[in-house]
Amino acid sequence: MRKKVIFKGTLLPYLLLAPQLVITAIFxxxxxxxxxxxxxxxxxxxxxxVQFVGLENFxxxxxxxxxLDAAGRTLVFxxxxxALALGSALFLAVQADKHIRGADVYKTxxxxxxxxxxxxxxxxxxxxxxxxIGLFGRMLNGLGVPWDYRLNGxxxxxxxxxxSAWKQVSYNFIFFLAGLQSIPxxxxxxxxxxxxxxxxxFWTIIFPLLSPTAFFLLVVNLVYxxxxxxxxxxxxxxxxxxxATETLIxxxxxxGVINVNFGSSSAQSVILMIxxxxxxxxxxxxxxxxxxx
Amino acid sequence: MATLxxxxxxxxxxxxxxxxxxxxxxxxxxxxVIVGASGCGKSTLLRIVAGLETETSGEVLIAGQSMKGLExxxxxxxxxxxxxALYPHxxxxxxxxxxxxxxxxxxxxxxxxxxxxxxxxGIGHLLQRKPRELSGGQRQRVAxxxxxxxxxxxxxxxxxxxNLDAKLRVELRAEIRRLQRRLGVTSLFVTHDxxxxxxxxxxxxxxxAGRAAQIATPMEIWERPAxxxxxxxxxxxxxxxxxxxxxxGGGAAILDAGGxxxxxxxxPRAGAAGRKLTIGVRPEHLRLGExxxxxxxxxVEPLGGESVLHGKLADGTPxxxxxxxxxxGDGPMQxxxxxxxxxxxxxxxxxxxxAGG
Amino acid sequence: MAASxxxxxxxxxxxxxxxxxxxxxRREKIVTHxxxxxxxxxxxxxxxxxxxxxxxxxxxxxxxxxxLLPGAEALHNYTQAWAAxxxxxxxxxxxxxxxxxxxxxxCVAVGKIAISLTSAYAVVFFRFPLRMVFFWLIFITLMLPxxxxxxxxxxxxxxxxxxxxxxxxxIPLIASATATLLFRQFFLTIPDExxxxxxxxxxxPIRFFIDVVLPLSRTNIAALFVILFIYGWxxxxxxxxxxxxxxxxxxxxxxxxxxxxxxxxxEWNVIMATAVFALLPPVAVxxxxxxxFVKGLTETEK
Numbered sequence: 042m043r044k045k046v047i048f049k050g051t052l053l054p055y056l057l058l059a060p061q062l063v064i065t066a067i068f069x070x071x072x073x074x075x076x077x078x079x080x081x082x083x084x085x086x087x088x089x090x091v092q093f094v095g096l097e098n099f100x101x102x103x104x105x106x107x108x109l110d111a112a113g114r115t116l117v118f119x120x121x122x123x124a125l126a127l128g129s130a131l132f133l134a135v136q137a138d139k140h141i142r143g144a145d146v147y148k149t150x151x152x153x154x155x156x157x158x159x160x161x162x163x164x165x166x167x168x169x170x171x172x173x174i175g176l177f178g179r180m181l182n183g184l185g186v187p188w189d190y191r192l193n194g195x196x197x198x199x200x201x202x203x204x205s206a207w208k209q210v211s212y213n214f215i216f217f218l219a220g221l222q223s224i225p226x227x228x229x230x231x232x233x234x235x236x237x238x239x240x241x242x243f244w245t246i247i248f249p250l251l252s253p254t255a256f257f258l259l260v261v262n263l264v265y266x267x268x269x270x271x272x273x274x275x276x277x278x279x280x281x282x283x284x285a286t287e288t289l290i291x292x293x294x295x296x297g298v299i300n301v302n303f304g305s306s307s308a309q310s311v312i313l314m315i316x317x318x319x320x321x322x323x324x325x326x327x328x329x330x331x332x333x334x
Numbered sequence: 335m336a337t338l339x340x341x342x343x344x345x346x347x348x349x350x351x352x353x354x355x356x357x358x359x360x361x362x363x364x365x366x367v368i369v370g371a372s373g374c375g376k377s378t379l380l381r382i383v384a385g386l387e388t389e390t391s392g393e394v395l396i397a398g399q400s401m402k403g404l405e406x407x408x409x410x411x412x413x414x415x416x417x418x419a420l421y422p423h424x425x426x427x428x429x430x431x432x433x434x435x436x437x438x439x440x441x442x443x444x445x446x447x448x449x450x451x452x453x454x455x456g457i458g459h460l461l462q463r464k465p466r467e468l469s470g471g472q473r474q475r476v477a478x479x480x481x482x483x484x485x486x487x488x489x490x491x492x493x494x495x496x497n498l499d500a501k502l503r504v505e506l507r508a509e510i511r512r513l514q515r516r517l518g519v520t521s522l523f524v525t526h527d528x529x530x531x532x533x534x535x536x537x538x539x540x541x542x543a544g545r546a547a548q549i550a551t552p553m554e555i556w557e558r559p560a561x562x563x564x565x566x567x568x569x570x571x572x573x574x575x576x577x578x579x580x581x582x583g584g585g586a587a588i589l590d591a592g593g594x595x596x597x598x599x600x601x602p603r604a605g606a607a608g609r610k611l612t613i614g615v616r617p618e619h620l621r622l623g624e625x626x627x628x629x630x631x632x633x634v635e636p637l638g639g640e641s642v643l644h645g646k647l648a649d650g651t652p653x654x655x656x657x658x659x660x661x662x663g664d665g666p667m668q669x670x671x672x673x674x675x676x677x678x679x680x681x682x683x684x685x686x687x688x689a690g691g
Numbered sequence: 692m693a694a695s696x697x698x699x700x701x702x703x704x705x706x707x708x709x710x711x712x713x714x715x716x717r718r719e720k721i722v723t724h725x726x727x728x729x730x731x732x733x734x735x736x737x738x739x740x741x742x743x744x745x746x747x748x749x750x751x752x753x754x755x756x757x758x759l760l761p762g763a764e765a766l767h768n769y770t771q772a773w774a775a776x777x778x779x780x781x782x783x784x785x786x787x788x789x790x791x792x793x794x795x796x797x798c799v800a801v802g803k804i805a806i807s808l809t810s811a812y813a814v815v816f817f818r819f820p821l822r823m824v825f826f827w828l829i830f831i832t833l834m835l836p837x838x839x840x841x842x843x844x845x846x847x848x849x850x851x852x853x854x855x856x857x858x859x860x861x862i863p864l865i866a867s868a869t870a871t872l873l874f875r876q877f878f879l880t881i882p883d884e885x886x887x888x889x890x891x892x893x894x895x896p897i898r899f900f901i902d903v904v905l906p907l908s909r910t911n912i913a914a915l916f917v918i919l920f921i922y923g924w925x926x927x928x929x930x931x932x933x934x935x936x937x938x939x940x941x942x943x944x945x946x947x948x949x950x951x952x953x954x955x956x957x958e959w960n961v962i963m964a965t966a967v968f969a970l971l972p973p974v975a976v977x978x979x980x981x982x983x984f985v986k987g988l989t990e991t992e993k
Contacts, residue, residue, distance in 0.1 A: 046883040048816050048896040057813035058825055060806040061866055068844060068863035069832045075843030133730045136723050147727045149981060154734050156973035158925035158943045164966055165737035168744060174752050174959055176740060219989045268836050272927035276947035297842040306842050321833060386887050407893030419884030423906040433892035
């Protein structure tokens with residue numbers, strides 16, 4: 042859709058765009074450019090000299106076993122978060138879309154966790170599963186399960202996955218519900234008259250029609266798990282114990298902010314940027330295709 | 335109130351020419367209807383007058399003054415849009431007052447004008463409503479009111495009735511006509527509906543493919559269409575157009591289908607024997623009669639007092655007739671073509687050929 | 692929905708079938724309710740536990756005897772959290788942190804909406820050289836979350852002297868591709884005739900923006916406000932990096948600092964009261980503006 046009626050003006054449009062463009066240039070493009078630039082540089086141990094090292098930072102990063110471990114961990118973490126958050130959201134959305142009494146109340150009660158910050162979600166889970174003060178943490182220990190996510194890496198991973206997925210369910214729920222409600226009732230009625238039972242209707246009619254929503258959400262959830270969960274990990278485990286919950290983004294933070302290794306941190310940033318760009322492009326490709334069909 | 339003059343208006347969008355040079359002189363207080371099929375350039379012409387589009391060449395003069403380079407706001411015109419374009423968040427009063435407010439008119443004068451226009455249109459009780467609370471006809475009246483309060487030199491109507499149902503359209507058509515007469519504001523009215531055009535206009539501009547095919551009063555156009563396009567466009571059902579050739583001496587035409595001889599009542603046409611002609615005859619001018627044109631009737635549409643018959647000539651040319659009464663059946667039939675009501679057009683250019691011309 | 696996919700031999704069969712169907716439907720309804728209740732329990736319970744915790748004294752929680760019913764210390768805990776803060780190092784009062792969070796969230800939301808409105812207006816209602824270039828420049832910032840450009844962004848902030856300031860917290864977060872895209876999308880649906888009518892009425896671009904476009908955008912602005920308020924309130928990494936002055940602490944970051952490494956000896960009662968403070972405003976915004984919020988969310992992200 043293209044507007045054909047417009048206003049005349051030479052200076053005004055630039056003035057209207059200026060604030061957005063200035064902020065974008067200073068705080069987005071300049072730093073992103075710097076990240077790319079610095080990813081090709083290396084500083085000596087005392088910060089006295091800087092030299093151009095080409096792709097060496099990148100090679101160091103991808104040859105570093107601990108980075109590769111973090112990458113693998115990120116994959117497991119993000120996959121689990123996305124699967125858990127999408128699966129439970131879809132299940133709840135299908136239930137809430139049924140014609141039952143109190144459906145609106147259910148919806149409201151499932152939507153509000155969207156407002157909870159990832160870091161706060163982590164804190165709430167900490168209150169529940171802290172080995173000493175948490176209700177469930179103590180319960181587990183009481184049952185003879187040695188539970189302490191601060192010492193046990195797998196338990197720590199489980200905690201950050203649960204807290205991260207918990208926070209994301211309501212977001213997915215909202216979109217799945219909107220997707221379900223946009224399916225024309227007549228299509229479902231036709232399927233019912235064709236003799237399809239509810240379960241069959243779900244898998245043969247509803248799920249295929251929801252798949253664009255699901256795909257969109259998958260990308261959003263992966264991006265969320267890559268980046269926004271920094272708050273969860275930082276407040277719950279600080280990447281530990283050891284490096285058990287150190288994801289790629291946490292690693293960038295550790296190398297850049299704590300270890301002050303600009304070159305390596307920048308190279309990692311650039312790799313992540315490429316990842317986001319790839320995900321976004323895939324998403325837009327897919328959305329475009331969806332428009333055609 | 336003012337005259338409007340269009341001088342050789344041309345318009346192209348990129349490589350596509352939409353208007354090929356339109357000339358028009360509108361008298362003070364006159365209602366001109368621009369009519370044509372969609373895509374003929376009629377809306378573009380109106381928008382050029384409004385200043386919403388810029389002409390590629392040519393000139394628009396309002397009250398004798400060139401409008402070249404002037405913004406719509408500076409042309410002192412008011413416009414009624416097809417979808418009314420009422421601002422949805424403003425009340426009826428605010429919608430009507432908006433243009434006056436921008437022109438910094440004193441508040442009491444605004445109120446006076448809006449009240450007056452609202453009374454004229456019978457929408458005085460709706461002034462505090464929002465557009466979405468109004469029916470289609472009421473919105474249409476508000477859109478008119480917004481134009482009226484401005485007391486502009488020119489009213490421009492861009493298919494203002496086409497979003498209404500048939501009954502309302504007829505009602506508002508008459509109302510627009512009455513209002514325009516009473517206010518005496520020079521008006522341009524664009525429509526694709528030929529009935530609307532016939533009933534509303536002092537004069538019509540029939541547009542075809544970016545040109546004004548004919549500019550004349552409704553009756554002139556109906557009685558003496560300038561070419562086969564106008565002949566077919568104005569009148570319902572459409573005029574029958576039949577291929578024929580000129581007889582030696584130019585006193586009659588010989589129909590291609592069946593060879594029937596049609597003498598011209600008003601005098602001979604110029605040209606050599608065998609000149610290609612198109613003979614036009616309106617469906618309502620055909621009459622039953624022995625020795626006429628042989629038609630195979632395939633469909634009869636009874637309309638009550640009269641019937642519309644669809645049939646084919648011997649060579650397959652379709653023919654429509656409108657006959658009084660309702661007692662007709664399918665099958666062969668003979669129809670007379672009255673010589674004094676025939677239209678003669680050139681077979682190649684489609685232009686009207688007058689007697690002796 | 693009737694089960695009608697079987698041929699029925701006689702009326703008795705149909706009677707039995709209808710009965711069975713009715714019973715099955717009732718059973719399914721109950722199962723649906725149970726599923727939803729369990730789902731809600733999973734989301735409400737952590738909050739409930741926190742609320743309960745915030746009403747007990749520090750020793751009850753420290754011992755780990757977390758009761759499931761409210762205690763009597765609510766007033767004390769909330770007063771301490773509000774006025775003094777807690778944690779092992781006697782942190783920042785929640786009043787300060789909440790004020791900071793509120794200012795930050797409001798400024799981010801209002802700022803983003805303001806500059807997105809004007810830039811979208813320019814892109815949609817004007818034609819000028821480099822228009823699409825600018826549009827794409829804004830658009831690709833979608834792909835540059837703060838997290839991937841941490842280090843150089845901090846350097847920029849340090850160079851501009853913006854660290855440890857509210858301006859530093861807010862301004863870099865104001866640029867927004869999503870809001871610009873949403874408004875552009877919406878502006879494109881404003882009929883051309885409104886612009887034409889405005890032109891004939893004599894309204895210029897600025898007047899049209901104020902008199903017509905802004906009022907028409909009200910719903911979109913409200914929806915976006917909810918989302919952006921929450922976005923601003925929930926910022927974590929950015930304040931963590933930019934602010935070390937504790938008087939500028941926002942509540943989300945402040946809360947996790949209170950917890951530290953999660954020692955048993957923490958003042959958990961105060962921490963939990965602070966957590967409730969941190970949760971309340973954004974949750975209230977979502978619940979009270981649910982309609983706007985859902986609309987805004989599903990439209991922005993498409």
